[in-house]
Amino acid sequence: MSASEGAFTGPGILLVLDGWGHADASDDNALALARTPVLDGLVASRTSTLAEASGDAVGLLPGTVGNSEIGHMVIGAGRPLPYDSLLVQQAIDNGTLRAHPQLGVLLDKLAVSSGTLHLIGLCSDGQIHANVEHLSELLAAAAAHQVQRVLIHAITDGRDVADHTGKTYLSRLTELTAWAEIGQIATVIGRGYAMDKAGNLDLTEEAVTLVADGRGAPVDSIHDAVTAGERGDEWVPAAVFTTVGSAGVADGDAVLWFNFRSDRIQQFADRLSEHLLDTGRSVDMVSLAQYDTRAAIPALVQRADASGGLADELATVGLRTVRIAEAEKFEHVTYYINGRDAAARGGEEHVRITGDGKPDYVARPRMNLDRVTAAVVEAAARPEVDLVVANLANIDVVGHTGNLAATVTACEATDAAVGQILEAAGDSHRWVLAVGDHGNAERMTKPAPDGTVRPYGGHTTNPVPLVIVPPGTDRSTPALRETATLADVAPTVLRLLGHKPGSAMTGRPLL
Ligand SMILES: O=C(O)[C@@H](CO)OP(=O)(O)O
Numbered sequence: 001m002s003a004s005e006g007a008f009t010g011p012g013i014l015l016v017l018d019g020w021g022h023a024d025a026s027d028d029n030a031l032a033l034a035r036t037p038v039l040d041g042l043v044a045s046r047t048s049t050l051a052e053a054s055g056d057a058v059g060l061l062p063g064t065v066g067n068s069e070i071g072h073m074v075i076g077a078g079r080p081l082p083y084d085s086l087l088v089q090q091a092i093d094n095g096t097l098r099a100h101p102q103l104g105v106l107l108d109k110l111a112v113s114s115g116t117l118h119l120i121g122l123c124s125d126g127q128i129h130a131n132v133e134h135l136s137e138l139l140a141a142a143a144a145h146q147v148q149r150v151l152i153h154a155i156t157d158g159r160d161v162a163d164h165t166g167k168t169y170l171s172r173l174t175e176l177t178a179w180a181e182i183g184q185i186a187t188v189i190g191r192g193y194a195m196d197k198a199g200n201l202d203l204t205e206e207a208v209t210l211v212a213d214g215r216g217a218p219v220d221s222i223h224d225a226v227t228a229g230e231r232g233d234e235w236v237p238a239a240v241f242t243t244v245g246s247a248g249v250a251d252g253d254a255v256l257w258f259n260f261r262s263d264r265i266q267q268f269a270d271r272l273s274e275h276l277l278d279t280g281r282s283v284d285m286v287s288l289a290q291y292d293t294r295a296a297i298p299a300l301v302q303r304a305d306a307s308g309g310l311a312d313e314l315a316t317v318g319l320r321t322v323r324i325a326e327a328e329k330f331e332h333v334t335y336y337i338n339g340r341d342a343a344a345r346g347g348e349e350h351v352r353i354t355g356d357g358k359p360d361y362v363a364r365p366r367m368n369l370d371r372v373t374a375a376v377v378e379a380a381a382r383p384e385v386d387l388v389v390a391n392l393a394n395i396d397v398v399g400h401t402g403n404l405a406a407t408v409t410a411c412e413a414t415d416a417a418v419g420q421i422l423e424a425a426g427d428s429h430r431w432v433l434a435v436g437d438h439g440n441a442e443r444m445t446k447p448a449p450d451g452t453v454r455p456y457g458g459h460t461t462n463p464v465p466l467v468i469v470p471p472g473t474d475r476s477t478p479a480l481r482e483t484a485t486l487a488d489v490a491p492t493v494l495r496l497l498g499h500k501p502g503s504a505m506t507g508r509p510l511l
């Protein structure tokens, strides 16, 4: 350790507590209700501040809740990055989406062949994976090109918006199709099936055969479609509207995927592509934003450049990092934090902690936290490792269940884990920077579109705690700046490691 402008430098630990937001104590604030002496101590310390993690501070539309993808990308990039949802909205507002040449070619071809355009995506306005309002632009484009038939394959949410609101969003779809004078809902299925990202192909298959072959329970109304299941909107079982005639994808049809975030739709997109190919159907596919699929699916809106972030800087100066998270959040501390670049830089080691069987987060709110913590403690003890980067998933993942009691347990388990990690940091004379990537568990209810207050497991627009724990007994550290955003994390980490912020970073070191 050496002194530099009042701050210490040396090896450290960057700890992302997923879904660790800040809000006043209330009876729906799981973090405040939980007994969390370690986290409370951190937040009360002098080297603690609150960082903006939502809206335009990170590159989202103003007022939009944060999410893991943009949160980790900005933590890594050290600058706000125009997120895909913002870029799509800009392309709608400036007319470039509607005038996109590739979209035009696809729609003209359908108009000539009388083929069907299939729109597939998450139907809510949660703005994490998709926004149902984007459909007005897509439907208008289809109508303008005289496409004759548009079918919507709606995925119900219940996670990024309050549960049991699926009916409201499906009704919104019918308003949009009436306005555009084209399109009808063909099929409905919950995101638990259609947006599995854990390789549970049996779940994905339900969505694939529903969309490709029209295989699902026949329903006559939105009400029947969403009430068939008793497990909420996430698990609405596959349903086909009897009113549409043939709901499946025929040879010569086209598919437009309208989720803008890739991670939870790519498995479905790949499996549907394979299934159509295997069954001899030639189908054009495009996606609203870029997907990380095996299948080559052209995107209508391109991603922002996220290079020049922490990973690139660490590689340039030759520092070693170990990245640790459980499967749910593994790409967060690797792919996202590295600027959506799948290549591991030199000096980078990845530790992915996997669990057994299908997770039940209410029954097992500890998830695989003990093993994640053990891996962090082990990596911290290795003197050749300059920076340990880890994500503790529980506060967010259990928070998403909307179950307050389970989320309180998750917060308490995380608190104990952070305690162990701080001890390990003390032993190895490391600093620790702990930060949330967006809010979640600090607000567990939300008013639904119909005005009722419902349990809510989704993200928030609240700021997140950002705390630096100096190594050893260093108590000379100055207080942190009061205004901060996630973009300040990478410059601060580099400063603490004894290096300058990268030239592409606009965030500023917090000390
Ligand atoms: O689970 C997810 O896909 C989203 C919420 O829809 O959460 P996160 O951004 O934390 O990954």
Ligand SMILES: [Mn+2]
Pocket: 018, 019, 067, 068, 069, 071, 396, 437, 438
């Ligand atoms: Mn997250």
Ligand SMILES: [Mn+2]
Pocket: 019, 068, 396, 397, 400, 440, 459
């Ligand atoms: Mn989340």
